[in-house]
Amino acid sequence: MSVRSAASLCIWAAFAALAIAVASCSSQKAAPPQPPPQQLLGDLKPVVSVKELMRDMIDPASDFVFDAVSDVSTKSGIVQNRPKTDADWERIRFGAVTMAEGVYLLKVARPFAPPGDENDSKGENPPELSPAQIKAKIEKDPVMWNAKIEALRNVGLQVMDIVKRKDVNELWDAADNLDAACENCHVEYWYPGQKVTMPELDRKIQELYGPLTKTPKK
């Protein structure tokens, strides 16, 4: 018998003796409850509400993309922002990765707004849903909420891919997709009344600026 197998035999013998000792003890007294094993993954605990996650993470991350391809009118004319340097592309990647990973934090149960914040949900035809209304909508159809989350993640992945190829034209299209991914979720869960209140908005504009449809010239 080798030294190693002799040693392991000894260890097993010791374990067996221990097991017998434990068994005889436990027959006298029930073992105390064991704490659950520590998990490295899982048990994610939120820090902020959905509203704050949007304001402080998703929204600033999206600006890395939106601002990178934008035409801004200034006093001295229109400034065309396009990514040129490696650092420019790197910033876009920061945004894409933050969105692709960060949007999954919406899968962690968290309040929709900070305590006491009811959104603009009071009065007649309120523009926004209350946090409780948003929660109820998601609980009724979690599949749709998850689909909106995946839609934003997909745009994040698309932008990460574009950064590798440094394709400015594709980035323009991706910025449109990004805008749509944000809006499609908001119009469902944040301000669904907006669809309904468009005629209302038209009426108000007409009150202020007169009829929108021009009267035909004679």
Ligand code: HEC
């Ligand atoms: C899966 C759904 C979802 C997606 C995708 C999403 N949002 Fe939101 N967002 C919400 C909800 C819900 C609220 C309203 C939370 C509340 O007020 O209770 C919100 C609120 C916001 C707010 C308001 C924060 C405040 O302080 O009032 C901003 C800004 C925002 N989102 C930006 C974005 C941008 C930019 C994107 C896309 C890059 C995006 N969101 C994508 C669900 C989403």
